[in-house]
Structure formats: structure tokens, C-alpha cells
Amino acid sequence: MQSVHLAWVDYTILIAYTVFVIGIGFALRKYLKSSSDFLTSGRSIPAWVTGLAFISANLGALEVVGMAASGAQYGVATAHFYWVGAIPAMLFLAVFMMPFYYGSKARSVPEYLNMRFDGRVRCFNSISFAIMTVFASGISMDALARMLSFLLPWKNEYNIGGHVFGSYDFYLIICSAIVLVYVLKGGLTSAIYTEVLQFFMIVLGFAPVVWLGLKEVGGWSTLKEKLSVVAQNPSALYLGDKAYNSGAWSHAWTPIIAGPEHNPMGVGVFPIVFGLGFVLSFGYWCTNFLVVQRAMAARNMSAARRTPLIAAVPKMLFPAIVILPGMVAVALAVMPGKDYRLPPVAISATKMSYAVADVKAAAPDNAPAAVEKIKADVGLGMDPAKLTAIIQANSTSALSDDDLKTKLQDAVTDTYYNGVTLSLIERYCPAGLLGLALTALLASFMSGMAGNVTAFNTIWTYDLYQAYLAPSKTDRHYFVVGQASTVVGIILSIFCAYFSSHYSNAMNVIQLVFGFVNAPLFATFLLGMFWARTTGTGAFYGLIIGTCTSALFHSLTIYTGGTPGLQGAYLWHFLGHSTIPASCILPSSMAQNFWLASFAFASCFIFTTGISLATARTKTDEELKGLVYSLTPKLKDDETHFLLRPPVLATILLVCCVILNIIFW
Amino acid sequence: MGLDIRWPIGLMFTLIGVLLVITSFSGGASPRLPGVNIDLIWGIVLLIFGIGMLAGAIAGKKQGPPK
Numbered sequence: 001m002q003s004v005h006l007a008w009v010d011y012t013i014l015i016a017y018t019v020f021v022i023g024i025g026f027a028l029r030k031y032l033k034s035s036s037d038f039l040t041s042g043r044s045i046p047a048w049v050t051g052l053a054f055i056s057a058n059l060g061a062l063e064v065v066g067m068a069a070s071g072a073q074y075g076v077a078t079a080h081f082y083w084v085g086a087i088p089a090m091l092f093l094a095v096f097m098m099p100f101y102y103g104s105k106a107r108s109v110p111e112y113l114n115m116r117f118d119g120r121v122r123c124f125n126s127i128s129f130a131i132m133t134v135f136a137s138g139i140s141m142d143a144l145a146r147m148l149s150f151l152l153p154w155k156n157e158y159n160i161g162g163h164v165f166g167s168y169d170f171y172l173i174i175c176s177a178i179v180l181v182y183v184l185k186g187g188l189t190s191a192i193y194t195e196v197l198q199f200f201m202i203v204l205g206f207a208p209v210v211w212l213g214l215k216e217v218g219g220w221s222t223l224k225e226k227l228s229v230v231a232q233n234p235s236a237l238y239l240g241d242k243a244y245n246s247g248a249w250s251h252a253w254t255p256i257i258a259g260p261e262h263n264p265m266g267v268g269v270f271p272i273v274f275g276l277g278f279v280l281s282f283g284y285w286c287t288n289f290l291v292v293q294r295a296m297a298a299r300n301m302s303a304a305r306r307t308p309l310i311a312a313v314p315k316m317l318f319p320a321i322v323i324l325p326g327m328v329a330v331a332l333a334v335m336p337g338k339d340y341r342l343p344p345v346a347i348s349a350t351k352m353s354y355a356v357a358d359v360k361a362a363a364p365d366n367a368p369a370a371v372e373k374i375k376a377d378v379g380l381g382m383d384p385a386k387l388t389a390i391i392q393a394n395s396t397s398a399l400s401d402d403d404l405k406t407k408l409q410d411a412v413t414d415t416y417y418n419g420v421t422l423s424l425i426e427r428y429c430p431a432g433l434l435g436l437a438l439t440a441l442l443a444s445f446m447s448g449m450a451g452n453v454t455a456f457n458t459i460w461t462y463d464l465y466q467a468y469l470a471p472s473k474t475d476r477h478y479f480v481v482g483q484a485s486t487v488v489g490i491i492l493s494i495f496c497a498y499f500s501s502h503y504s505n506a507m508n509v510i511q512l513v514f515g516f517v518n519a520p521l522f523a524t525f526l527l528g529m530f531w532a533r534t535t536g537t538g539a540f541y542g543l544i545i546g547t548c549t550s551a552l553f554h555s556l557t558i559y560t561g562g563t564p565g566l567q568g569a570y571l572w573h574f575l576g577h578s579t580i581p582a583s584c585i586l587p588s589s590m591a592q593n594f595w596l597a598s599f600a601f602a603s604c605f606i607f608t609t610g611i612s613l614a615t616a617r618t619k620t621d622e623e624l625k626g627l628v629y630s631l632t633p634k635l636k637d638d639e640t641h642f643l644l645r646p647p648v649l650a651t652i653l654l655v656c657c658v659i660l661n662i663i664f665w
Numbered sequence: 666m667g668l669d670i671r672w673p674i675g676l677m678f679t680l681i682g683v684l685l686v687i688t689s690f691s692g693g694a695s696p697r698l699p700g701v702n703i704d705l706i707w708g709i710v711l712l713i714f715g716i717g718m719l720a721g722a723i724a725g726k727k728q729g730p731p732k
Binding site: 432 | 668674677678685687692693696698701703707708710711
């Protein structure tokens with residue numbers, strides 16, 4: 001994939017977007033009067049805005065790109081991440097949990113935990129969440145800087161104090177600076193407004209690409225036809241060694257119901273419904289402050305409850321924009337004459353130089369040996385036939401270096417799925433639309449950064465600084481601390497971005513650890529909100545044990561094709577077993593993830609219940625009013641039209657979601 | 666808050682719509698589907714959207730700030 005050529009119009013759109021987001025920040029500056037205005041928007045935003053920001057905060061570019069990647073690898077079953085793995089949880093949040101978050105006047109999720117339990121759970125949650133947001137922001141920054149330096153490379157490099165500053169550094173600093181300016185000036189409101197802008201950019205930027213892709217394939221029924229070709233022979237596209245039924249890419253449920261061996265995801269019904277649909281999904285949507293913060297910024301309780309419901313509508317329809325491109329890509333790849341192949345993983349410059357040297361040094365009559373050497377040096381899957389052809393061609397008449405590089409890159413068989421989105425953008429967008437689509441990607445990365453930074457500065461200021469370090473200062477003091485923590489948050493994210501770019505394995509470790517922490521979390525909230533008997537001690541130790549269960553599960557299991565170590569099952573080695581028992585090998589990493597979540601949730605639930613029953617309650621019923629479902633007077637929704645009442649609206653949306661599942665059964 | 670978000674959204678997309686329509690005059694066809702002048706089509710769609718947003722913002726201003 002070569003860098004794209006941008007025309008003046010594309011640059012104009014990019015720059016216009018940047019000017020607009022900074023402008024929004026400045027325009028909002030004069031409305032910020034208190035720390036609560038800066039950090040929580042002073043609870044003043046209309047429901048449709050918080051609703052779109054809610055969905056947008058979740059929709060980072062990594063998700064946009066990642067969903068297309070999954071769409072290519074798994075077909076329409078990827079929609080489970082939306083229809084099973086998001087909608088039910090969002091509806092539950094709106095109807096049952098928002099009253100507690102909003103009504104308790106808690107300014108953050110950890111603050112709610114403090115009110116409901118005590119400082120221990122709050123402390124654990126705030127620290128783990130604060131660290132996670134900084135890393136999440138850093139990962140977004142890193143991905144953005146890399147994408148920009150790839151697409152629009154900066155030729156100049158500067159050597160400052162021994163470190164070479166090139167495109168990557170330039171883009172990292174510039175994008176961080178832009179986010180810093182508009183968040184510093186406009187606070188959470190600024191982040192929310194730009195998230196809404198980003199939402200429209202993504203929808204309006206990618207919809208034409210998807211439409212053009214579908215048009216080129218020849219419509220939905222042709223798409224299904226081509227997908228059945230893929231399903232019956234995925235190895236032709238290097239998608240794995242198994243073959244599936246013809247409907248595996250175009251049906252969401254039948255391949256899953258058939259069992260883990262019959263779908264590319266390698267999961268059955270239980271892990272999808274319980275692991276993903278319940279534990280992971282509710283765990284994210286109902287407890288993650290990044291999204292809940294947007295709902296808490298709404299102007300009143302009814303707006304707060306409608307926020308996730310409003311968000312659910314685009315969420316249900318998003319698969320058409322983010323997953324469909326992946327499916328279109330694989331369909332195109334099996335259509336001869338379309339001249340499209342899924343983007344291969346790029347060979348790094350260093351390894352490329354070895355490979356080129358290997359080709360030049362190869363003896364044409366001993367091609368297989370040379371092929372093996374090239375494969376070993378590059379470290380990626382490669383097509384031996386193509387490599388042999390390159391060696392033969394080079395021995396007949398020496399090819400130029402550039403020619404060799406192109407051919408070698410083309411011989412790579414490992415697919416870079418995250419590159420599918422960009423490859424389709426390049427394929428279909430003329431100048432103009434190209435600028436829009438790329439700006440949409442840029443917008444979503446930047447708002448991923450901004451969203452995490454605004455969550456970080458609130459958690460830091462209220463749950464860590466005010467709670468433990470400096471409790472009785474003036475509001476002006478906390479306002480300034482809020483702003484300072486924004487700057488610090490961005491700087492820490494920059495460090496994380498550099499860390500992520502050098503030690504991608506370390507980043508995998510960090511994400512793993514946060515997966516461990518998130519998995520049991522929903523059990524704690526569920527018990528806290530719906531069972532008055534849950535005690536602080538029970539919640540705290542239950543959560544710790546649940547997190548340990550995640551780690552234990554991961555250390556004992558692995559998935560087919562994974563290497564023991566970072567991908568699991570390292571404990572067996574320490575226990576003296578050289579082979580892993582078959583019962584501990586799961587069909588795919590997704591299966592491992594979903595089962596891990598299920599076990600961690602169950603363990604946290606059981607231990608929290610048990611320990612709570614064994615310890616005394618520290619809060620009376622009166623103190624828990626407004627924090628526990630059974631002790632809170634039911635909200636009266638009769639001031640609004642029947643169809644707009646949250647429970648009614650939620651039911652309608654649930655029915656729509658079920659209908660979608662049936663259509664793509 | 667004080668700033669109606671429909672203003673920046675409306676302005677942004679009206680601007681992009683105009684830019685796309687202008688670009689379409691010098692050939693805005695999609696590389697793989699030469700019959701489809703996507704810049705023109707989408708430029709018009711965005712213009713309608715942007716102007717619609719601006720209309721909403723103006724109407725909101727006339728209504729006065731919410732209670």
C-alpha cells in the first residue's frame with residue numbers, strides 16, 4: 001500500500017476540521033465558570049448531543065478500523081459485538097442504572113462506588129481506570145501518528161539531542177497539541193461537541209465508500225454469493241486452514257449455533273451470549289466512566305436516561321458502515337478481474353534490506369533454500385511460488401531495488417486486516433471524498449484521545465486528588481487542578497504512545513491486565529445496585545478475587561495457534577508440564593476472552609455475595625436510598641409522552657435489535 | 666451550554682459540501698466506478714445536511730435559550 005496523493009481540496013478539508021475543533025474550544029471558553037463546568041459540563045447538555053457523544057466516545061478509530069478487519073475475518077457475525085455485545089447493555093444502563101448514576105449526584109463512577117460502598121473499591125477502580133485511560137489515549141495517539149506519517153510522510157528529520165525527530169514525532173506532537181488546546185479551553189463540553197462532529201464525519205465520510213464498494217461488488221445478493229465462496233475456501237485468502245458452510249460469512253447466528261468448529265470466530269452460543277453479551281458488554285457499557293460521563297453531562301434525569309437510548313439507534317445501524325466494508329473487501333478479493341487483494345503486512349525497512357540482499361545472493365538452481373532464507377529473514381508468511389519467480393526473474397536480468405521491493409512485498413501472505421479500511425478508501429475515493437474520509441479517520445483518533453483525557457482529568461481531580469490529597473480547597477483550586485491534570489494527562493499519553501510504538505508486546509500486557517480488571521467489575525456493580533446486603537468488604541475482596549480469577553484463567557488456557565506466554569498458559573510450564581491439557585486449549589483468542597470473562601464474573605459474584613453475607617453492613621437503608629434499586633422510590637415517567645418513556649423506548653429498541661438478529665440469522 | 670452545536674456542524678458540512686461540488690467539476694468520479702460522480706452526488710447530500718443543520722440552529726436561536 002503506497003502513500004496516497006492528496007489534492008488541495010483534501011488538505012483544505014483536513015485543515016478546516018482542525019480549525020473548527022479548536023474554534024469550538026475557544027467559543028466555549030467563556031461559558032466555563034466552575035470546576036464542574038470544566039470537568040462535568042455542569043449538567044447542561046441536551047439529550048441528542050449527549051446521546052451522540054456517548055456513542056462517539058466509544059467509537060474510536062481503532063474500532064472503525066478494527067470492525068472492518070473483523071468483518072473481513074468473520075463476516076456478519078462481527079455484528080454480535082453490536083447487537084449482542086452492546087445494545088442490551090445500553091438499554092439496561094438507560095432504564096436501570098442511570099437513575100443511580102445521575103440521581104446520586106455522583107460526579108463519576110468511582111464516586112458512586114464510594115457512596116455505595118467505601119473508599120477501597122473507589123480507590124481500586126479510580127487508579128485502574130485512570131491508568132487505563134492514559135494508555136488508551138496513548139494507543140490512539142500512536143496509531144494516528146503512524147497513519148499520518150505513513151500517508152503524508154514528512155521528508156525532513158531533525159536531530160535534537162541524539163533523538164531523530166521525523167514524521168511520527170511531528171504528527172504526535174501536533175495532534176496532541178490540537179487536542180490539548182480544545183480540551184483545555186472548552187473542557188468536557190468541548191470534547192463532547194467534537195465527538196458529535198466526529199460522529200457525523202464518520203457516518204458521512206464512510207457511507208459513500210461503503211456504498212461504492214457494494215455497488216462495485218454488485219449488490220447484497222452478489223456479496224452473499226461471493227462470501228459463500230470465501231467460506232468454503234478461506235485458505236485461498238489466507239484466512240485460515242478450515243473450511244466452513246457456505247453461509248458462514250453472511251449469517252450471524254447459524255454458524256455460531258453449529259458450534260466452534262463451524263465458524264471462523266471459534267465460539268459457540270454460550271460464550272457469545274454470556275461472555276460477550278452479558279459480562280463484557282454490561283461490564284463496559286454500564287461501568288466505563290468514559291461513556292457514562294457523557295450521559296452524566298445531560299441536563300436532567302430524563303435526558304440522562306434517554307442518552308444511551310438515543311445512542312442505541314446509530315449503534316444498531318453502525319454495522320452497515322463499519323463491518324460491511326470488511327465483508328466487501330473479502331468479496332472483492334475472490335472476484336477475478338477486480339484487481340484487489342487484502343492488504344499484506346508491511347515488511348519493515350530493515351527486514352526488506354535483508355530480503356533484497358537474499359534475492360541477489362540466491363543461486364537460481366537452489367531456489368527452495370533461498371526461499372526459506374528469505375522467509376526466515378522477513379519473519380512473515382510468504383508465497384513460495386512468488387518468491388521462486390522473483391529469484392528466477394532476478395537471475396535472468398537483474399531487477400532494480402525498487403522493483404524487488406515491490407515484488408517481495410507482494411509475496412507476503414500475512415494479511416494486515418487493519419489496513420482494509422484504508423485500502424477501500426484509496427480504492428474508491430477521488431480527490432475531495434478522500435479528504436473527507438481521511439479527516440473522518442483523523443477525527444475519530446483525535447476524539448479517542450480527547451475522550452480519554454477528559455475522563456482522566458475528572459477521575460484524577462475528584463476521585464484521587466480531592467478524595468485523598470487535598471479535600472477542602474476552593475472550587476477555583478479544583479478548576480485549576482482539572483486544567484493542570486489535562487496537560488499532565490496529555491503528556492503521560494505521549495509517553496504511552498512512544499512506549500506503545502517501541503514495545504508493542506508491553507502494550508499487549510497492559511491491555512491484558514485491563515481485560516482482567518474489567519471482566520469481574522460488572523458483578524460488583526450489579527450486586528451493589530440491586531442487593532442492599534452487599535458490603536464494602538465483600539465488594540472489595542470480591543473484585544480482587546475476580547481479577548485474580550481472570551489472571552489464573554489466562555495463565556492456564558491458550559487458544560489453537562497461540563504461543564504460551566503472552567497469549568496464555570504460562571503456568572503449566574512453571575508447574576512442570578511441557579504440554580498443555582487439551583481441555584485448556586480453546587478454539588480462538590475470542591473464545592478464550594469470552595470464557596475468561598464468564599469465569600471472572602462468576603467468581604467475583606460468588607465471592608462478593610459470600611463475603612458480604614459474612615461481614616456486617618456498614619450503611620443503613622436510609623444511607624443507601626438512591627443508591628440501591630430496592631431502596632429508591634421508582635421514577636415517575638408520566639410527564640412525557642408514553643412512547644418516550646425510557647422503559648417503553650427501551651423495549652421498542654430491543655425489539656428492533658431482535659428483528660435485526662432475525663434478518664441476519 | 667451557550668454554543669448551539671448545530672452551528673459548527675452545519676458550517677463544517679456546508680463547507681465540505683461546497684468543496685466537493687467544486688471538485689466534482691474537474692472530474693469527481695470514483696476511480697473504480699467511472700460512471701458515478703461521487704463528489705457531486707455526495708457534495709450535494711452534504712450541502713443539504715449542512716444547510717439543514719444551520720436552519721435548525723437559526724430556529725433554535727429564534728426560540729431563545731431553553732429553560
